[in-house]
Amino acid sequence: MSSSILGTLRVQVDGAVLPAARPAVRNVLGALLLHPGETLNAARVAELGWGPGGCSSGALQTTVTRLRDWLKEHCGPGATVDWDGHGYRLDLPDAEDHFAQYQQLTLAARPTDPAEGAAALHHALSLWRGPIFADGPEWIRTDPLVRRWEESRISLALEFAIAAQQAGTPDFALDQLEQLAAELPYDERVHARLLTTLLASGRRAEALRRYDEVRRRLADELGVSPSSELAEIHSEMVSEPRSARPPLRDPLKAGELVIGSHEAMIALPEVRALLAEMKLRHPEIALKVRHLDFVEQVTALPQGQADVIVAYLPVPPGVPVEPLSTGTRVVVVSNDHELASRKSLTLADMANRIVVSLSPSVHQEYRDFWAVDPRPDGSPVVYTDDEVTNLEELFSAVAHGPHITVVPAACRELYPRPDITYIDVLDMEPITVALAWMPGPEGPAISTLVKVARRLRKAVTAEG
Template sequence: MEVNLLGSLEVLRNDIVITPSAPKLRQVLSLLTVNANRVVRRERLVDELWDDNPPTSVTTTVQTYIYQLRKQLGLGTAPHASSAEADSAAATLHTTPKGYQLSLDPAGLDSTRFELLADRGHVEFEAGRFASAATTLADALSLWRGPALVDVPLGPSLRSETLRLEEMRKKVLEQRLEADLQLGRHQELIGELTGLTAEQPTNERYPEMLMLALHRSGRRADALDVYQQTRAVLSDRLGLDPSSYLQRIHHAVLAADPGLDLPSLRTRTSIRSGPPEQLPPERGALVGRESQLTKVLDAMVARRGSGPTVVALIGPPGSGTSALCIRAGHELRDRYPDGQLCARLSDLDGGQVPTADLLAEFLRSMGMPESQMPASADERSRVFLNWSAQRRMLLVLDDVFNVEQLLPLLPFGAGCGVLLNSRRRMFTPSVATTVEVPPLDHADGVRLLTDLLGEHRVAEDRAGTDALVALCDGLPMALHAVVTRLQERPHWPISRLVSWIGVEADHRRSADDPLGMRSSVDRTWRSAPPAVRDAFRRLAAAESATMSVAEAARVLAVDEHHAESLVERLVEFQLMQAESVAHGVDARYRFVPCVRTVGRQLGPDSSAPAQRRNADDGNDPLRPNPRGERRPRDAAAPLVVTDSYR
């Protein structure tokens, strides 16, 4: 269904006009539409329809209007339908405990399309891309067919909305005219500006631009006449003199000031000269990830639906999901000519990077000056959506904290793609495909060591190589860490390093980190809720690396229901793995040994309150009524992917 508000009210379904004719129905529909996908309280509907004089049977009357709208427009969601049911249709009208909600695809609303184009044009203008700005802003204005809701009775809410839209239309028109002036189209603008000046003689912006256009067209006398006429109108109607800016233009025209001449199209410059290209360089060839890379590339090419294609990579700490994201990004970059953006969404302490900071970085990358940066995360998200709507760009999001953090960052356009990795499993309809990235098998682990150390050194100590791969559990982060140690000690055989790591493992509180896993595991651990962090530390210290729910309950001293909740959360955060079992057989859970080793080195959780607020307490099975607060960052963290083997 398509609803048009910018002019007379118009409703179309499958290109057939089905606009209600009754004035009250048109008024109810208009109010629901300007608040599409939000609940409109019954009290607000009553105020809009009858102000201070509602009928005695007001509740029944409102229900009747809702029923008639459902019937006439085919919005056949039954009263009290669940949100899930309502969201399953393209356009539905459903009842909530406090009011009514019209669920409507934003693309089917002309006012939404207008605002998207207006914001995109503003961004292009501020970045100095005047040609594209003029086109975009003209497209936005072309959606208007007359005053907004010109044939609908207006109560207080609709009157306020029409005034807001009209002010936005005027702003867009002025900026489009400025863009055309910057492009040297002064002669083409004279007729339009003359008409606007006559229609709105007290609006000084139009005479300003008209004087400038006339001056640049060699018509100085006509420009001076415009000033005199405007001054007379302002004096007669308002008792005011022209603004200081208009007076300065008048003096400049009198003096034939060259500053009024057409400026170079380079007077405004963007922060960048082309599309953003933020993909980090690859760190050598990936080994043993051919299957996962193929799945990622196939999923990104097989576009689904009308939104961006989103592919998530999930694996235990140190499995190399970040490196795989970067590699896939380089493989796909030619498909996204409008740029590639990268951001890291978790800080080094496992905390969540504020969404507003991430969006600000995106807007800077696309050329927005700091002086034009919107203040709130919602405003920044709206501008980013507008910018991405008609573009083909790739987002690589590293270390995504949770679904709530992800959704405001997703681009709007169907030509866009998103590659992300996360320390936890995430389930949302926005993610088209999830690719598991497990530890490497033994053969690929040996191949990785051979690529990095050389065939000769590996062949000299094949037994030590096999033992080292097993010790690293096939995790690329650990394998790269041990390779670094061997390269620093060229006189050591591989077996010597294996023995040394075994000695270090016996000293659980050792400050050394022979497998290089502590930082990654610790960040994952800190991102979990407090009860899950405590369970990880205690289960890692147990005698066995594999256990059932009953065994975990004994270690944690909780009932089996709580124990199962905790170990399943550990699986969600990739700190444990669930073993596949046959139907009717109790599930078993196990640690990756490298991960368990770090867990056994952890002391009691002494996180400060500020750190605990970073955890997603909202799903903590032992804290049923959490507040789920988030800690603001003290300083902006780097927003690029830096740890390729997270």
Template structure:
């Protein structure tokens, strides 16, 4: 069993289904026990906290009766009698409050150790555990709840510190502004807001915000801003010091400013080669995947990201490529193969993507030069000649419909161009020697909820997952954590509430049809995503998948072969699956 007390008290079975805990006293008793998970709670303390000083005439008997009801609700083994009291027989990590405390501690330590990416993941998981006011069902909750609300604010501060260090200042600003409005005298929060404004390129607004904070502190407390605020104010007034940190006597940048300076080219600097374009939306989650891909690319020359349509392979490949761009001295180049219908055109598409344009020849001697050019007119040869002496990373995006041609080209490039590394995305492996496969898992629920919150706020300003957490969690769960599906659901928030969307997901193909107009047609609706995958299959593979539809919750190999093998002649042993059917089975 798992328990929630960061909000309305809930008990959850191992499969996540809730157990109905009816009655305010019963929930109060469960809250007190969960707050001290695994420890014996004296009967006197239980009665005091459950009845909040308004004790019944027979307090001991009333407590025994209440414990009996709770045992019938949860199971007798969940509530153990201990000397002079009772305890909830559960590990602390199975109670959201204690799990929050552990994750927050781990995240804060990661931040102190200089790993903001790890800290961000841990702190996001910690903050996602909240679904309302702490200890909401405890009658006299104020003192204890205040401590946990303060801890929640500490976690939020640390999370925004990590976001700013990662260069995500603009994404943090809306929530930081709201937190500062709720806690105007919290100077560490105000420091974070000013840093985020500065790092988002809004230094003038940061100066104006500092002046507001200074006046507020003077009016309410008769005090001046603290040292950290004053130091930040001085930095805002002297931007030239940050632009030339190597000049004698200039202060060195620290924290987010140093991260930003390392990422943004200075005026007059030459931009690194490549054709990756700036992304227009924030990137949510997948920090562990980026780190894993970075490690893969350090040890292998071909890494293929595998996953179903809408899993986010394209976006992840670009984020991962940008993270390792400093190792590709001749640039990161994206070749989008989705528009390529003819396998013979794959090499030309990559040639165009890496900027190896043809030269048109005129004037004297042009005919002789054209004759030389024609002898090496094969796009594969021109691509090899262009890449042979370069150290570059090539992204081959959406290889699945031209997978054989892509595989042949990649093998040729890797064999003849020692400085080339390839990061590919596909729904099946390329099958090239030395290929490292990295399969994408669905987004875990906390990350899917963050994605829904981010895209939902863009579709409907003011949207918050916390306003209807159960419906939002149901949306993410029923969409299997598929990023594209979650984004399509978020787009529907312009017209529907989260509960209305969740209630309509039985007809999801008609519901999820509001994708970006600038996206590829197969990424604009959920049905188009599925149709693209279906169209890539041959008849035998489609037949196998149609037969597999009889299984509701997965199946083993013996069941697949029984259902999907072709019928055997009378008296003969059942035949093995054919090659196409076996491939479809493996894909399924």
């Protein structure tokens, strides 16, 4: 038996696709498949099955009973939906769950060899047959969980294209990019990577034709011009009649290093000291800084926008890091918040405080870490429906609402604002600032930066 929600909802037994259940039953099954191995409370099942308004408890119980009957008829008596007093859990004994497989493959460490990395990424992406729960209700498309995993697919596909090109087989990624481009006709990131992959595969004429299709679609249907990224690729296609090279960052290049960072982080003393030391000791390496928002912290490396990033840990598993320093976190509230008069807080004081939500495109482990989700007592954090992507949006959401957020204590000095209050938290774990870069061969510029960072940290430790 196998189940998949990466595309239309599909359950197979002995290789045969089972007939579709009635819509409400299918929607509840889809809700449970969206949370493999988890127990969902009734409110969450109702929200996914009937939309934001949910449904009555009677309607939910009746639908779950019908789902149990459908599973028993088509999958056998072992397949059922269990209720443990707190929520529902789907149990498909010995079934192969493609969504669960994809989640595991996404979080797995990447092979250092580009060809092996490309093969691993292709395996993960091949589990997709289309958008998540493509035959589900219309409201499923706006669910934060669905949006987050849809975005992970895009990020993985872009990473796959880069790995395939580094392995010398750019055409290996074309099928995945073609499928995504068809599903996302307005996503310029996907179309930009498709164009550069076509160029790297020696298919310049087709790349030019595809660019013209995208340009006309954006103009006719959205009334906008292509992004600067697409325009730059087109300029390269026109100016280079030979098989053009895609404008990827080359991490093996010795003479230049692009460092991605939040604006606040580049101003941290340890980061400034590192850049100053690099300029002093290694003037042959040209340093360039690219400012990133929350989402770009996740995508900048796999998409080739930076050679190395300055990041607060955690980062996705398998990404090499070099710690620079440690610090603390603080809570931020509006000046008229009931906590604003407090000098310090504990995690217990933050119970039942709603947290401003970051974009679903932000790595989930990173988001959970900053919100301390779940809390030490096991309780989950409740988030707003915001989808902020940068610090300015985050502070504005806090300043204009009753909700809280957690940021590095360094923001107190780097982002002083008259409408918010920073409050120390006494029992949160320390945070670590680190360099992070893509796994694989380290070019001389990255190796030099890491060595200088390591030497500076040892010197500071020795002085302390």
